[in-house]
Amino acid sequence: MPKIERRAECIADPVERLRYLRRVTAPERNLLPPGRWRHAAWLTLAAMLVLAPGPRTKSAAGTFERERGLLAAWSYSPTNVAASTLDSATVSRSATPATPSSGGEASTLIPHVWQVERSRTSELYSNGLRVDLTFQISNRPRAEYPIFSLIEGSPAVTGRGWAGQVSKTGSTPVGIVYHTTESLIAPFEEDQNRRLKQLGRNLIDVIRGERAYHYLIDRFGRVFAAVAETDAANHAGKSVWADAQGLYVNLNDSFLGVAFEAQTGAAEAVTPAQIVAAKALTEMLRSRYGIAAGNCVTHAQVSVNPGNMRIASHTDWARDFPFAALGLPDNYAVPLASRYAFGFDYDSTFLRVAGRPWSGLDAADQLIAKRAVAEGVSAARYRAMLRRRYKDISSELAKTGLGASGPGITGLGKTGPSTTAMGKEAVAEEVAK
Amino acid sequence: MSQNSNSQGAFGLDVGTSRIVVARGVEKGHGEKGQGVETGGIRSGANLHDSHDIEYESQLNAFVSIPYSKITEGVLQRERIPHTSTSVASEIIVHGNESEKFAGLLNAEIRRPMSQGVLDPKEPESLRMLREILLSMLGPGQGEGRKDHGKVCFTVPAAPLGAEGSLTYHEATVRQILTEMGYQPTPINEGLAVIYGDLESSNYTGIGISCGGGLCNVCLAYLSVPVLSFSIPKAGDFIDSNAAAVTGERANHIRLTKEDSFHFNGFFADKIQQVLAVYYDDMIRSLVTALNEAFARTKSVPQFHRPIPMVLSGGTALPPGFRDRFEKLLWEQDFPISLSEIRVARNPLHATAKGALVYALSDL
Numbered sequence: 001m002p003k004i005e006r007r008a009e010c011i012a013d014p015v016e017r018l019r020y021l022r023r024v025t026a027p028e029r030n031l032l033p034p035g036r037w038r039h040a041a042w043l044t045l046a047a048m049l050v051l052a053p054g055p056r057t058k059s060a061a062g063t064f065e066r067e068r069g070l071l072a073a074w075s076y077s078p079t080n081v082a083a084s085t086l087d088s089a090t091v092s093r094s095a096t097p098a099t100p101s102s103g104g105e106a107s108t109l110i111p112h113v114w115q116v117e118r119s120r121t122s123e124l125y126s127n128g129l130r131v132d133l134t135f136q137i138s139n140r141p142r143a144e145y146p147i148f149s150l151i152e153g154s155p156a157v158t159g160r161g162w163a164g165q166v167s168k169t170g171s172t173p174v175g176i177v178y179h180t181t182e183s184l185i186a187p188f189e190e191d192q193n194r195r196l197k198q199l200g201r202n203l204i205d206v207i208r209g210e211r212a213y214h215y216l217i218d219r220f221g222r223v224f225a226a227v228a229e230t231d232a233a234n235h236a237g238k239s240v241w242a243d244a245q246g247l248y249v250n251l252n253d254s255f256l257g258v259a260f261e262a263q264t265g266a267a268e269a270v271t272p273a274q275i276v277a278a279k280a281l282t283e284m285l286r287s288r289y290g291i292a293a294g295n296c297v298t299h300a301q302v303s304v305n306p307g308n309m310r311i312a313s314h315t316d317w318a319r320d321f322p323f324a325a326l327g328l329p330d331n332y333a334v335p336l337a338s339r340y341a342f343g344f345d346y347d348s349t350f351l352r353v354a355g356r357p358w359s360g361l362d363a364a365d366q367l368i369a370k371r372a373v374a375e376g377v378s379a380a381r382y383r384a385m386l387r388r389r390y391k392d393i394s395s396e397l398a399k400t401g402l403g404a405s406g407p408g409i410t411g412l413g414k415t416g417p418s419t420t421a422m423g424k425e426a427v428a429e430e431v432a433k
Numbered sequence: 434m435s436q437n438s439n440s441q442g443a444f445g446l447d448v449g450t451s452r453i454v455v456a457r458g459v460e461k462g463h464g465e466k467g468q469g470v471e472t473g474g475i476r477s478g479a480n481l482h483d484s485h486d487i488e489y490e491s492q493l494n495a496f497v498s499i500p501y502s503k504i505t506e507g508v509l510q511r512e513r514i515p516h517t518s519t520s521v522a523s524e525i526i527v528h529g530n531e532s533e534k535f536a537g538l539l540n541a542e543i544r545r546p547m548s549q550g551v552l553d554p555k556e557p558e559s560l561r562m563l564r565e566i567l568l569s570m571l572g573p574g575q576g577e578g579r580k581d582h583g584k585v586c587f588t589v590p591a592a593p594l595g596a597e598g599s600l601t602y603h604e605a606t607v608r609q610i611l612t613e614m615g616y617q618p619t620p621i622n623e624g625l626a627v628i629y630g631d632l633e634s635s636n637y638t639g640i641g642i643s644c645g646g647g648l649c650n651v652c653l654a655y656l657s658v659p660v661l662s663f664s665i666p667k668a669g670d671f672i673d674s675n676a677a678a679v680t681g682e683r684a685n686h687i688r689l690t691k692e693d694s695f696h697f698n699g700f701f702a703d704k705i706q707q708v709l710a711v712y713y714d715d716m717i718r719s720l721v722t723a724l725n726e727a728f729a730r731t732k733s734v735p736q737f738h739r740p741i742p743m744v745l746s747g748g749t750a751l752p753p754g755f756r757d758r759f760e761k762l763l764w765e766q767d768f769p770i771s772l773s774e775i776r777v778a779r780n781p782l783h784a785t786a787k788g789a790l791v792y793a794l795s796d797l
Binding site for chain 2: 004005008009014015016017018019021022025120121134194197198202205209
């Protein structure tokens with residue numbers, strides 16, 4: 001903070017000074033006092049260390065059993081259709097949705113929800129969802145975004161140019177990315193009402209200022225519209241996902257951002273009211289845009305760090321997202337597109353936050369292994385080809401202005417760590433290449 | 434700020450119970466009003482401090498109704514007195530600064546669209562009058578459908594301390610009025626606006642207090658980030674109405690006396706001055722108690738590494754001696770935060786609007 005203050009003092013223009021301070025303090029605009037930022041970081045680190053899993057036995061039989069279960073779990077998913085184009089020989093598709101792990105009723109069917117009434121300040125939907133429009137704000141209009149074909153290899157390898165990799169373009173949202181605000185959380189108790197309301201109110205201001213999400217669900221389960229759905233929100237940053245249509249890179253334009261007022265690792269998880277509201281909101285958005293259940297995913301699942309080619313650059317909802325309670329299948333089991341299509345890796349930081357590798361990572365690894373055999377190259381070589389393709393696409397996107405302008409919103413209080421450090425293993429692998 | 438970064442109009446709007454103040458950027462040397470003004474004129478801190486590049490306009494947030502006649506209407510039009518004619522209702526409504534004169538002439542109390550910092554639910558004309566006053570000050574915007582319409586940052590009060598009163602309706606209504614006028618509205622907490630208007634020297638760290646008509650608004654900010662804000666419902670109107678009740682005078686008369694001649698010196702020439710001192714003291718004590726209570730019970734108050742400034746603004750902070758009286762009572766109660774200074778804003782009547790303008794410009 002003293003560094004920020006010194007820099008600010010060098011700016012003579014009060015407007016420019018305020019602009020600078022607002023920019024650099026944007027993630028902290030949540031009433032978190034400066035003395036606690038460091039404290040919160042230590043607490044988060046301590047929590048992660050406590051939650052970090054111990055060494056796991058990896059017997060062949062155990063691995064086999066686990067993978068069999070995982071493949072069964074994700075095989076119904078629409079995303080699986082995309083994955084199956086990579087390796088249709090090894091992945092079977094099932095018409096029967098998997099049973100959610102606990103609670104709720106997961107369905108790949110798109111619910112029918114309609115608008116009952118609308119005023120200047122609110123919307124009411126047939127499933128009981130009420131959206132507060134008071135604080136809605138505009139951002140840049142949603143751009144037409146490319147959908148890349150699920151071919152592998154760089155243009156140099158495939159003999160096709162970058163343009164040839166675009167199977168089609170889209171202009172409406174195809175998915176939802178769920179976030180946590182990582183903002184200061186007051187105890188969810190009756191005598192904290194005023195503080196809870198004030199924190200939520202301040203959060204709205206921050207989100208509006210950052211154009212961070214399309215919707216915010218506060219701790220009382222109130223749904224606030226932030227950035228208009230017609231516009232892109234700055235929520236996903238560098239990110240990757242895939243479905244039957246193809247690959248989506250940098251999801252600000254193609255996916256809607258929904259944020260829970262919540263903090264990773266906090267003693268209190270999301271409130272029951274937030275779950276109820278999130279379910280209703282998800283149903284409404286899926287109904288409005290025909291969003292596939294497999295495209296309702298968390299920020300950690302889609303976020304990538306091109307700098308070190310690691311997944312989960314942002315770690316909000318890296319674990320314990322209540323898919324089942326929201327009427328969604330366990331999308332942690334969906335093969336991770338950033339891994340099987342672009343060769344992104346993960347590291348120990350991710351494992352500490354996620355607790356254990358998502359089953360979708362194992363499924364993605366299987367796809368890569370099979371495809372590498374088919375291509376007659378090692379898995380490492382095949383991943384390198386995938387990574388080159390990502391870099392080609394990413395640089396071309398940057399030229400067209402569709403490269404994510406920022407790193408995405410990890411949360412407004414920044415307690416979730418990023419997987420920025422490259423592990424020794426990964427470094428060795430890169431050097432070997 | 435880039436010199437040519439703002440081809441749009443930017444306005445700071447202090448929507449107070451008693452007065453509405455508009456701050457607009459004026460290009461240095463041109464003297465033109467700020468719609469579409471280049472903020473290059475506000476490019477340096479020195480210029481902004483001098484206020485040479487900000488133009489302020491202030492209107493009473495009040496109105497008075499007079500009997501309708503074509504002659505009266507003609508006179509008002511000829512004299513360019515802001516008014517609204519409603520021949521159906523057989524009355525003409527004079528609003529803004531002129532309402533005070535007409536109220537004096539007619540020996541009537543002026544009416545106000547707002548009470549205690551928010552739109553008055555008991556005043557049927559509140560929305561229409563607020564809109565008329567804002568329109569007379571800002572003029573119509575360039576239209577909602579256009580990307581380059583003016584940005585208006587308007588102040589909203591904080592929630593009263595210890596109360597759960599909703600301010601959503603007030604904020605949404607003002608926003609709607611401004612949007613319908615063709616502007617792009619953004620709300621800002623009133624206390625925070627004081628900080629943005631007067632505490633740039635401390636990197637927008639400190640406590641801003643706006644002592645207005647309906648409320649006293651308090652905000653603590655650290656590096657421009659609001660940490661704590663609240664309001665208390667004792668301010669200028671509280672003093673006026675109670676003094677009026679005791680003295681039998683009209684509240685409007687009390688207000689004029691207060692603004693013209695009241696000062697804290699311990700010696701009072703007449704009963705009105707004496708009564709004003711009593712209720713002023715009551716208001717300041719309530720404010721100080723609220724400050725202590727709020728800061729003591731809020732866990733999120735930062736541990737500042739150096740003393741922070743406190744700035745007082747608003748019409749109620751104007752009387753000579755106010756700052757000294759406030760400081761004395763504050764130290765009596767052992768305020769928990771170390772303060773570097775307690776001072777009155779450089780321009781107490783305009784600090785809030787200026788802060789709102791700075792915020793609007795920083796948002797462009």
